[in-house]
Amino acid sequence: MYAHLITTAIDYAGHPYRNIKTIREPQSLFDDLAVDEEDILAASSADVLGKPVSPTPLLTRPFDYGALITHPFLPLNWQQTRFSEGTLFGVWYGSQEMETTVFETVYHWRRFLSDSFASENRTIRADRRIFSVECRGILIDLRGKEQEWPALVDRSDYRFTQALGQYLHGQKQNGLLVRSARCQGVNCAIFAPWILSDPADICCLTYITNPARGAEVRVEREPGALWMNVNGDTLI
Numbered sequence: 001m002y003a004h005l006i007t008t009a010i011d012y013a014g015h016p017y018r019n020i021k022t023i024r025e026p027q028s029l030f031d032d033l034a035v036d037e038e039d040i041l042a043a044s045s046a047d048v049l050g051k052p053v054s055p056t057p058l059l060t061r062p063f064d065y066g067a068l069i070t071h072p073f074l075p076l077n078w079q080q081t082r083f084s085e086g087t088l089f090g091v092w093y094g095s096q097e098m099e100t101t102v103f104e105t106v107y108h109w110r111r112f113l114s115d116s117f118a119s120e121n122r123t124i125r126a127d128r129r130i131f132s133v134e135c136r137g138i139l140i141d142l143r144g145k146e147q148e149w150p151a152l153v154d155r156s157d158y159r160f161t162q163a164l165g166q167y168l169h170g171q172k173q174n175g176l177l178v179r180s181a182r183c184q185g186v187n188c189a190i191f192a193p194w195i196l197s198d199p200a201d202i203c204c205l206t207y208i209t210n211p212a213r214g215a216e217v218r219v220e221r222e223p224g225a226l227w228m229n230v231n232g233d234t235l236i
Contacts, residue, residue: 002167005149008141012177015132016094016188017202018058019101022129024204024223058131058199063090082158082181083165083189091165092175092190098130098202099228100185106207106217106230107182113211121212128205135188137195140168140176143186153181165189 079086081093095101109126117124146152151160168176168191175190190196205227208218219228 002164005142005145005164006140006168009138010141010177011137012139012188013136014096016096016135017098017101017130017132018092018094019098019105019205020058020129020131022127022204024127024206056199059092059133059196060193062092063193080158080162082161083176084169085158085162085166088166089169089191092193092196094133094135094188094190095180096186096188100180100183100187101130102205102219102228102230103182103185104180104187106219109207110209110215110217113209117211119212121210123208123210126207128207130202130205131199132202133196133200134198135190135196137174137192139174139188142176142178144179146179152178155181165191 079090081091084091093104095104105128113120113124142152149160151157154160172192174192174195175188177186177188179185180187203221206220206223208220209216214231216229216231218226219230221227
């Protein structure tokens with residue numbers, strides 16, 4: 001079925017970037033709900049018990065999604081991603097360029113704001129954490145294939161890529177390289193946690209936007225200092 005698509009595999013050795021949610025300043029997550037310190041400790045303990053135990057969650061947490069968090073009655077699976085429909089296996093996503101992670105995550109953040117706060121005429125902020133990992137393994141190289149198979153970079157329809165991801169995962173492949181659907185950068189989708197190691201923090205970012213005033217997102221690396229401006233999928 002994929003004979004003309006899956007034609008190249010490379011022995012990849014690199015340090016892809018990953019961009020995840022965080023908070024710059026430590027906060028108590030339960031202080032609004034708790035009466036006293038004992039309540040906070042109890043809530044924190046319950047939160048920890050509900051999460052899979054891993055010595056390196058930055059490497060393994062994405063693989064828990066889909067394997068542990070499913071709900072048969074939900075009409076839409078909030079865990080689905082480009083290469084996984086979200087109920088059988090998780091995928092670790094990274095990018096070869098740090099800027100590509102910004103385009104990817106700004107797109108999804110704006111979708112969330114559009115669904116939840118589209119009419120809000122106020123500044124909304126989100127903190128992000130950038131880290132890199134060492135990645136060494138054989139990967140399927142799909143770079144350039146989007147010219148013949150545009151569904152690889154379809155902006156919203158993941159049916160083709162999810163079927164491809166399921167096939168490669170079933171074939172015990174480590175993962176793949178593919179052009180980003182949000183910019184000209186390159187993403188990696190990793191199915192095998194054992195090819196990832198040595199996570200290293202790079203920086204924090206803050207995304208700033210006003211949902212009622214358009215799609216522009218200001219990205220700060222240092223608080224108050226502009227690093228990138230993203231409008232749609234365009235760097236401005």
